[in-house]
Amino acid sequence: MKLKIKDMDIATGGPLVAVMNNKDAMKFDIHHLDRIKIKKGKKVETVVVGIAESSKAMPEGRIGVYEEVVDSLKLKNNDKVSIMLARKPLSIEFIRKKLDGKTLNKNEIDQIVWDIVHNKLSESELTFFVAACYTNLMSIDETIMLTKAIAKHGATLKLGKYPVIDKHSIGGIPGNRTTMVLVPIIAAAGLTMPKTSSRSITSPAGTADAMEVLAKVSFPINKMKEIIMKTNGCIVWGGSLNLAPADDKIITVERTLEIDAESQLLASIMAKKYSASSTHILIDIPIGNGGKVKNKEEALKLKQAFEEVGKRLRKHVRVMITDGKQPIGNGIGPALEARDVLWVLRRDKRRPLDLERKCIAMAAEILKMTGIKDSKSKAMEILESGKAYKKMKEIIKAQNGKIFDPDRIRIGKFELDIKAGKSGVVKGIDNRTIARLARVAGAPADKGAGIYLYKHVNDKIKKGEKLFTIYSESKHKLRFVKEAIKKLPGTIAIK
Structure with a gap:
């Protein structure tokens, strides 16, 4: 016809x-x-x-x-x-097999991933694959095969260097902008740390959104390699590189369904590290409300799984279980988080100390992995001496950026102060509510929108003192925030 x-x-x-x-x-x-x-x-x-x-x-x-x-x-x-x-793709039969609770072999997993990458599956067929892996968990062997298949059907970053450092934080915690402090510390220590980061889909900011306040983040893989060779590091958006493209499609379905199969979480993270030729990988698992991991039992199980997958892929993997009961840092939203990062790197008195402490602990763990002695002292010396800030400026310049001064970062001009209704001690901060309010204010699409926290858990507060300020680039969005606050009481608990 x-x-x-x-x-x-x-x-x-x-x-x-x-x-x-x-x-x-x-x-x-x-x-x-x-x-x-x-x-x-x-x-x-x-x-x-x-x-x-x-x-x-x-x-x-x-x-x-x-x-x-x-x-x-x-x-x-x-x-x-x-x-x-035309015939239906071969992988339809294999997806049905997984739905029946059976184990997939290497060729079957490889065919499914090939069909995903080449857009051979409809949205409903891809959804059935994601659901099948959620209801009938993959074995560790299947997870390894899925990881390798996702990495195989995408671009690979080959640097010819050793070691190549990487890190990943399991999401859900507002702020937590550790990558933008870690990369310059590690790069200033003489190690190579090419960091591909994500944009936000459901949070007020992803690392790529915050870095984009300071510099360009979308580069082809050859330009990314140039930046790394010049500075020892980079902070770029992974979506522009075609590293593990099947993973991006799987994640889109998972977010729609609000599910996160452990096997796909492991394969998703490790495939991107595999594609980037990373040799030493630090995984941060925060435990807390609004995060992906709710308790220590879950965290320890996930830690063991990451270590096993790393061992089988011949990668050095360390896992840190961290406190995720409240936001990390004071700024929540791209510009506010970027400002926090520069304050830490410049040793500004306004810097968030919780973010700094976490970054030092993570940097120390990475340096220790690579055989550097007195790793915590070394990380602190790089930060205190200004070497990390100098390195960040090099990375910003290499990524066609011009903003090095936190006071030049534009914050939303419309603001709303939220004050304490009574005196006491801050006993809890609801991560989900804080993130939601920042998004209603316009983050991450409006870079200057978000929330700035003045108090954290266990801080004392007096009645009438500011708890946080909400910033927006639009009067209308700020009005929506006021309406949302009425429906979302208990953002910060005071006793």
């Missing part, structure tokens, strides 16, 4: 999709969500088809294609293409 192309001018963000008129589909017994092949010249692409019930939505004789298909086949409006039925 020959049909004319109609460019839908819409991207799916993943699956290859086309739309046919129902009469055209009936002629060839094509049904909703069937696969068809679209052929133009020598190029062929397999897509999932949707059926339009009206000729207004899709006229007879035409086939609507989304941007991913247009790009793949180099199509233009009104191009004539051939249409034929």
Whole structure:
């Protein structure tokens, strides 16, 4: 069958999709969500088809294609293409196998990951794979195979250096901007630390969002390599590098379903470290409300799993279990977190000491892993002497940035102070509520939006003293924050 192309001018963000008129589909017994092949010249692409019930939505004789298909086949409006039925991907059978609670082998896992990377699975099929791994947990062998498959079907950063340092913090804790302090400390110690970081999806800021306040974060992999060779480190957005692309697609489904299978968490983190050729990896597992790990028992189980996966991948892995009962640092939101980082690096009296202490502990652990003696003293000396700040300036410059002074960082001009209703001691801070208020204020899309905390757990406070200030770049969003606060009492508990 020959049909004319109609460019839908819409991207799916993943699956290859086309739309046919129902009469055209009936002629060839094509049904909703069937696969068809679209052929133009020598190029062929397999897509999932949707059926339009009206000729207004899709006229007879035409086939609507989304941007991913247009790009793949180099199509233009009104191009004539051939249409034929196609088989379902091989991995559908393997996903069904996992749904039945059976163990997958290396080839089956590899095929599933290949199909994910090449957009051969529909959103519902990918969702079934994620759900299957959540309900029928993968064995440690399956997890290793999934890790290697995710890394295999993506770009690899090869530096030819040893050791190559990396770290990962299990998310959910507002602030916690340790990477931006750690990288310059470790790089100033003469070690190599290429850090790929994420943007926020559900939190007020990801590391990439905060670093973007100071410098550019999107680079092709060859430019990233140049920056590392020049400075010993970098802080860039992983999404621009094509490292472990299957993982990004899996994470999108997990976030939609609000699930986090342990096997996929391990494979997700370790695949990216594997792709970056990391040799020494520090994992930070914060325990606390709003975080992914709720108690010490869960944390110890996860610690053991990370160490086992690291051992099997021949990587040096250390795990720190840390306090995540409250935000780390004072700023929450891209600009406020970036300001905290520069205050720590510049030894400013306004620096958040909890963030500094955590960064020193993590840096000491990394230096110790690589055989450096008196690692805590060494980390502290690098920070106190200004070497870490000097290194951060080098990294910012190499990443085309110009902001080195925290007082030049623009914070939202509209603000709202939240004050204590009584005197006492701060007994708790609700991580989820703080994060939600910062997002309502506009973070992370509005870089200057967020929250600045004046008090942490166990701090004394007097009635009328400021607990925190909410910043926004919009009067309207600040109004939404005021409404949200009324519905979210108990953000900070005082006794």
